[in-house]
Structure formats: C-alpha cells, structure tokens
Amino acid sequence: MTITNYLVLAAILFTIGAVGVLVRRNAIVVFMCIELMLNSVNLTLITFARASGTVDGQVIALFVMVVAAAEVVVGLAIIMSIYRTRRSASVDDVNLLKY
Amino acid sequence: MPASLPVDGLLSVAWLVIVLPLAGAAVLLLGGRRTDRWGHLLATGTVVAAFVLAVACTLQLSDRPGHAASVDLFTFIRTGGLDVSAGLLIDPLSAVFMLLITGVGALIHVYSIGYMAHDPGRRRFFAYLNLFVAAMLLLVLGNSYVALYVGWEGVGLASYLLIAFWYTRPAAATAAKKAFLMNRVGDVGLALAIFLMFAQLGTTSYAGVFGEVGLLAGGTVTAIGLLLLLGACGKSGQFPLQAWLPDAMEGPTPVSALIHAATMVTAGVYLIARSAPVYDETPTARTVVLAVGAVTLLIGAVVGCAYDDIKKVLAYSTVSQIGYMFLAVGLGPVGYAAGIAHLLTHGFFKAGLFLGAGSVMHAMDDQVDMRRFGGLAKRLPVTFVTFGLGYLALIGFPFLSGYWTKDAIIEAALDRGGWSGWVLGGVAVLGAGLTAFYMTRLMLMTFFGKARWTPGVSPHESPPTMTAPMVVLAVGSVAAGFLLVQVFPLAEWLEPVFGEPAEAAHVVAPAVVGVVVTAVMAVGVLAAWLFVGRREVPTTAPARVSPVVTAARRALYADTVNEALVMRPGIWLTRALVWLDNRGVDGVVNGAAAALGGSSSRLGRAQTGFVRSYALGMLGGAVLVAGALVAVTTA
Numbered sequence: 129m130t131i132t133n134y135l136v137l138a139a140i141l142f143t144i145g146a147v148g149v150l151v152r153r154n155a156i157v158v159f160m161c162i163e164l165m166l167n168s169v170n171l172t173l174i175t176f177a178r179a180s181g182t183v184d185g186q187v188i189a190l191f192v193m194v195v196a197a198a199e200v201v202v203g204l205a206i207i208m209s210i211y212r213t214r215r216s217a218s219v220d221d222v223n224l225l226k227y
Numbered sequence: 228m229p230a231s232l233p234v235d236g237l238l239s240v241a242w243l244v245i246v247l248p249l250a251g252a253a254v255l256l257l258g259g260r261r262t263d264r265w266g267h268l269l270a271t272g273t274v275v276a277a278f279v280l281a282v283a284c285t286l287q288l289s290d291r292p293g294h295a296a297s298v299d300l301f302t303f304i305r306t307g308g309l310d311v312s313a314g315l316l317i318d319p320l321s322a323v324f325m326l327l328i329t330g331v332g333a334l335i336h337v338y339s340i341g342y343m344a345h346d347p348g349r350r351r352f353f354a355y356l357n358l359f360v361a362a363m364l365l366l367v368l369g370n371s372y373v374a375l376y377v378g379w380e381g382v383g384l385a386s387y388l389l390i391a392f393w394y395t396r397p398a399a400a401t402a403a404k405k406a407f408l409m410n411r412v413g414d415v416g417l418a419l420a421i422f423l424m425f426a427q428l429g430t431t432s433y434a435g436v437f438g439e440v441g442l443l444a445g446g447t448v449t450a451i452g453l454l455l456l457l458g459a460c461g462k463s464g465q466f467p468l469q470a471w472l473p474d475a476m477e478g479p480t481p482v483s484a485l486i487h488a489a490t491m492v493t494a495g496v497y498l499i500a501r502s503a504p505v506y507d508e509t510p511t512a513r514t515v516v517l518a519v520g521a522v523t524l525l526i527g528a529v530v531g532c533a534y535d536d537i538k539k540v541l542a543y544s545t546v547s548q549i550g551y552m553f554l555a556v557g558l559g560p561v562g563y564a565a566g567i568a569h570l571l572t573h574g575f576f577k578a579g580l581f582l583g584a585g586s587v588m589h590a591m592d593d594q595v596d597m598r599r600f601g602g603l604a605k606r607l608p609v610t611f612v613t614f615g616l617g618y619l620a621l622i623g624f625p626f627l628s629g630y631w632t633k634d635a636i637i638e639a640a641l642d643r644g645g646w647s648g649w650v651l652g653g654v655a656v657l658g659a660g661l662t663a664f665y666m667t668r669l670m671l672m673t674f675f676g677k678a679r680w681t682p683g684v685s686p687h688e689s690p691p692t693m694t695a696p697m698v699v700l701a702v703g704s705v706a707a708g709f710l711l712v713q714v715f716p717l718a719e720w721l722e723p724v725f726g727e728p729a730e731a732a733h734v735v736a737p738a739v740v741g742v743v744v745t746a747v748m749a750v751g752v753l754a755a756w757l758f759v760g761r762r763e764v765p766t767t768a769p770a771r772v773s774p775v776v777t778a779a780r781r782a783l784y785a786d787t788v789n790e791a792l793v794m795r796p797g798i799w800l801t802r803a804l805v806w807l808d809n810r811g812v813d814g815v816v817n818g819a820a821a822a823l824g825g826s827s828s829r830l831g832r833a834q835t836g837f838v839r840s841y842a843l844g845m846l847g848g849a850v851l852v853a854g855a856l857v858a859v860t861t862a
Binding site: 146149150151153219220222223224225226227 | 828831832833834835836837838839842843846
C-alpha cells in the first residue's frame with residue numbers, strides 16, 4: 129500500500145472543502161467545509177509521518193486539531209451573534225464592510 | 228594717515244549727531260499719540276542740536292592736523308574673512324555734508340511746524356523726517372561702504388514713507404512705489420559694487436579700498452566705478468533712472484525741499500566724490516559719469532520748460548542741476564570742489580524755492596497748476612522776495628550763488644580741452660540758458676500777470692514759522708556762492724580729500740565765460756518774457772503745440788520707454804512664470820496626487836464586502852505561491 133492513495137484522498141477532500149467555501153452561502157456549511165480542508169491537511173501530515181517513520185507529523189496534526197477546536201468556538205460565536213442581529217446566516221448578507 | 232591720531236573732545240561724541248535725530252524718531256514712533264502735542268518740537272530740537280554739534284565738530288576739525296578724524300565705534304559684522312567695523316569718518320567732505328544736512332534739515336523742520344500744523348499725521352511726519360536726517364547723516368559720516376549702504380537704504384526707506392505720507396491718495400502711493408522700485412535698481416548696482424570690493428580686496432572701508440584700488444585689474448575697477456555710478460544714478464534721479472524724482476513731488480512740500488532737492492538726491496554726488504580714488508583709476512567710468520551728467524542736465528532743463536505743475540518744474544530743475552554736479556565730479560580733480568560747491572549752493576536756493584512753492588500752495592489751497600496762479604507778488608510779499616532771490620541764484624544772476632558755482636563748473640568743463648571740452652561746456656551753457664527760460668516762465672506765471680485763481684481762493688501770506696526759514700535760505704542763496712568761492716574757498720577746505728587742486732588751464736578766460744553765460748541767461752529770460760510774460764496765459768494748456776513741446780510735456784517719453792523696455796517685458800516674464808508654475812510645477816504635483824487618489828479609489832472597488840470573493844482571492848493567491856514554489860524547486 130503506497131502513500132499515493134492517502135494523498136489523493138487528502139487532495140480530493142481539500143478540493144471539496146475549498147469549493148464548498150467558495151460556492152456555499154450558509155455560514156455553517158462554509159465553516160464545515162473549512163474543517164474539511166483542515167482535516168485533509170491533517171491526513172496529509174499523518175501520511176507523511178507514517179511514511180517517514182517519525183512522529184513529527186502526528187504531533188503537528190494534534191496541534192491543528194486543538195487550534196481548529198478553538199477556532200470553531202470563536203467562529204460559531206461570531207456566526208451566532210450575526211444571526212441574532214441580522215436574522216440570516218448567509219455570508220453574502222454580511223457585506224457592510226466595503227469601500 | 229593723520230586720521231589715526233587719537234580722537235578727543237567733541238569729535239569723540241560725533242556719533243551723537245546721528246543718534247539725536249534717530250532717538251527723536253524712535254520717541255515719536257514708539258510714543259504714539261502721547262507725543263502728539265510736543266512731538267514736532269522735540270523733532271525740531273534734535274535736528275537743531277545735531278546742527279550745533281556738527282558746527283562744533285567742524286570747528287574742532289579745522290584745528291586738527293590733517294583735517295580728518297576716524298572714530299571707531301563697534302564691530303558691525305565679523306564672520307570668516309569679512310570684518311566690518313562700524314565707525315565714522317569725519318573729514319572736510321563729510322563735514323560739509325553734515326553741516327548742509329543738519330542746517331537745511333533744521334530750517335525745514337521749523338518750516339514744517341507751520342506747514343503741517345493742521346495735518347492729523349503731523350507726529351508721524353516729523354518722525355519720518357528725523358529718521359531721514361539720521362539715515363542721511365549715517366550715509367555721509369560712515370567710514371566704510373557698508374555704513375554708507377545702511378544709510379543709503381535708510382534714506383530710501385524714509386523717502387518712500389514720506390512720498391507716501393498721504394497714503395490714501397492713490398497718486399502718492401503709486402509715486403512712492405515708483406520711487407522705491409527705481410531706487411532699488413540703483414541700489415542693486417551699489418550692492419554689487421560693494422560685493423566686488425569685498426571679493427577683490429577683502430575690505431569695504433574707505434581707507435582699505437582706496438589704499439589698494441590701484442592694485443586691481445583695470446576691468447575690475449571700471450566695473451566697480453560703473454556699478455557705483457548706477458547706484459548714484461538711482462538715488463540722484465539721473466538718466467536713465469530720472470523718472471521717479473518728479474513723481475516724488477506727491478509728498479508734502481517740505482519733503483520735496485529736504486529730500487528731493489537739498490539732501491538725499493545729492494547722495495549720488497557724494498558717493499562719486501567720495502569714491503574719487505576709484506574713479507582716478509578708471510577714466511572709462513569717469514567719462515560715463517560725464518556723459519550721464521551732460522545728458523541729464525539737458526533732459527531736466529528741456530522737460531522743465533514744458534510742465535505747468537510748479538513742483539514738477541522745480542523737480543526737473545533739480546534733476547538738471549544734479550546733472551551739473553555729476554558733470555563736475557565726472558571731470559575729475561578739477562571739478563570736485565566745483566561740484567560740491569554747486570551742491571551746497573543748490574541746497575540753499577532749491578530748498579528755498581521749494582519752501583516758497585509750498586508757501587504758494589499753502590496760500591492757494593494746495594493748487595499746483597501755475598496756469599491757476601498769477602499776480603501773487605503783491606499778496607505774498609515775503610514769499611515773492613525770497614522765491615525771487617532763490618530764482619536769481621538758480622539762473623546764475625551775476626554775483627549770486629548760482630553764478631559763482633555754475634560758472635566754476637562750466638569753466639572746468641571747458642578746461643578739459645579738445646572737442647569734448649567744447650561739447651560739455653556748450654551743453655552746460657545751453658543748460659544755463661534753458662534754466663533761465665523755465666525759471667523765468669515759472670516766475671512770470673506765478674507772481675506776475677493777471678490773477679487766474681480758481682474762484683473762491685483768497686491768497687494770504689504764510690505764518691512766520693514758514694517765512695523765517697525761507698528768509699534764512701534766501702540769504703544763503705544770495706551769499707553762499709560768494710562765500711564758498713571767494714571768501715572761504717571750498718577748494719582749499721576740501722584739499723585734504725581731493726588733493727591739491729590742479730592749476731586751471733583756462734582755455735577760455737573766466738571773465739569771458741562769465742560774460743557769455745550771463746548773456747545766454749539773459750537770452751533765456753528774454754525768451755521767457757516773449758513767450759509767456761507779454762501775453763495772456765490761458766488757464767488750460769494749449770493742445771495744438773509742436774512735437775517738441777508734446778515730447779517735453781511727456782517728460783521726453785521716459786515713462787513710455789521704461790514701460791516698453793522694462794515694465795511690459797517684466798509683466799510678460801511674470802505671466803510666463805505664473806503659467807509655468809500653474810501648469811508645470813503645480814501640474815506635476817497635483818497630477819501625482821490625482822493619480823494616486825484615482826488609482827486607490829479604483830483599487831478600493833475590489834473591497835466588495837462579499838466574503839466569498841475574498842476567499843477566492845486568497846485561494847488564487849495561495850495557488851500562485853504554491854505554483855511559484857513548485858516552479859522554483861523543480862527548476
């Protein structure tokens with residue numbers, strides 16, 4: 129079993145996540161797509177760690193999970209407060225900060 | 228140098244002569260309205276005190292070996308190689324000027340007490356007069372060209388302030404500006420001459436410059452001489468900078484008498500006489516001085532014949548008489564004493580004439596048009612007699628002041644020999660004839676004939692404060708020439724400055740010159756009587772006149788030439804520069820700002836507020852970076 133399959137899977141996951149961030153309007157879905165991208169990166173890190181026989185990649189993946197958890201907390205809080213004031217979770221409705 | 232003797236007695240406080248009027252000006256200007264009631268008396272007092280001190284200093288000077296005293300006061304500028312110390316040089320030449328300035332100045336201050344009695348700006352007037360006297364004294368008493376320059380600019384400033392004394396009149400304000408600007412042209416010349424002295428000799432003191440001027444290259448000395456002459460022309464109203472002097476008559480009449488007849492305008496003559504050692508080294512510059520004097524003498528006399536404004540006729544007469552003085556000092560050693568003597572007698576009679584004109588104007592409600600005078604001899608007896616004596620002195624009536632000093636100049640010109648001597652002598656004699664013509668015309672139109680007064684005017688004689696100075700000046704006009712030429716010869720008094728007077732060659736016998744000049748003068752007087760005296764004077768100037776008269780009425784087109792040659796090109800240049808500034812300099816600066824602002828507002832459009840477009844941007848950027856990394860690592 130080569131690492132190619134893992135890497136291809138990670139690439140597919142990352143692409144799905146990126147496309148989701150760009151095309152979906154619902155902030156929650158955008159958020160979940162970002163998680164998908166982060167996890168695809170985690171998969172890549174663990175794949176390379178396994179292939180090289182070191183634990184460096186796994187350690188970094190753990191860090192990413194922690195940071196992602198913290199980010200989810202902050203992000204969800206922002207989405208909640210925007211929803212409360214504007215009665216919408218669409219990212220296109222939040223466009224006041226512009227030229 | 229005998230000037231290095233220790234200075235003692237009154238000479239050591241000679242600086243008080245300058246400081247007294249200066250303090251008077253300071254008190255009057257800083258004291259404000261508190262000094263309104265007694266300010267004019269203080270101002271007159273300071274000048275009278277300065278005169279007394281000047282007389283005492285001169286008496287002490289005449290007992291002093293070498294007749295010169297150099298008083299060091301303080302260091303004015305010391306920087307690098309430039310070391311200018313302020314000091315006074317009192318020698319026969321500056322003493323003569325000191326006496327003239329304080330003496331005539333004091334008389335005119337007294338006169339002004341009466342003349343300006345009802346003017347609301349009297350205090351300001353006396354303050355400026357005092358300022359002028361102080362600056363003029365500094366000009367003649369300073370021991371270096373820098374001190375002279377400070378005084379030179381001071382009198383320019385005082386002249387500007389006094390011409391524009393009635394500054395609510397547009398004509399006065401314009402005349403003051405014109406005088407200031409034309410003086411500035413001359414001042415640039417003087418400043419350049421001083422720079423040149425410093426660059427070439429490293430010193431500006433008279434002693435230093437005159438000691439080393441012989442070591443300079445001929446071209447440099449000529450340049451210094453010509454630049455000094457330019458300065459002198461500006462201040463003295465000589466060709467080609469003569470046009471400001473007649474316009475300066477917009478000032479109060481005592482100003483015309485003091486500044487524009489007796490003292491300031493003679494500063495140019497003083498400058499050239501003082502710089503005699505420079506001109507001794509450069510015959511070229513000296514010849515130019517001669518030419519300027521001769522040309523101005525004729526211009527002034529010709530224009531003076533055509534004007535109807537009494538003060539402007541006297542002003543052109545001043546231009547013409549200073550032309551005589553330039554002619555005299557341009558002749559070199561033979562002419563210096565004659566020129567200075569004429570300057571002194573002219574100071575008396577011209578100041579007297581101007582004060583007389585002021586008295587006439589005072590009587591005629593400030594009318595200056597001679598066509599509106601006539602028959603004033605009976606109404607203004609004192610003015611008539613004093614004015615008449617000044618008139619006789621000016622035209623060179625035998626044995627009055629002008630006769631002695633003008634004849635001396637004509638003799639000196641003829642003594643030059645050769646064709647140039649005859650030409651210069653001829654010009655001077657012709658000028659004497661013209662002088663007799665226009666002054667007789669002035670006398671006839673003002674004091675004789677029928678009264679042509681504006682209805683409602685009732686002439687009355689001026690108060691004693693005005694007539695007393697006129698009487699003193701009239702006595703001076705009668706006696707000064709005889710005293711200065713025969714009794715106390717000025718030539719001998721000035722010997723320490725100009726050296727032993729050369730033995731006169733007497734190309735033409737002095738007696739013959741006297742007879743010829745008197746005859747020419749008589750012709751001028753007769754011509755004036757034929758043209759003006761024996762017929763009715765029309766109250767408006769005749770319009771159908773010969774081209775010569777038209778040209779003379781327009782001051783020989785001096786203003787036209789100035790406007791065509793200087794003013795219009797100047798305006799064009801200014802406009803071109805303004806255009807270049809607006810379009811060029813401003814264009815670059817404003818263009819850069821507009822380009823930055825425009826591009827930033829266009830770039831700002833990218834900030835749409837849509838988060839997903841930002842995300843696309845980030846992705847695109849990340850892809851670019853990653854692509855670049857791949858490209859770099861695989862290459």
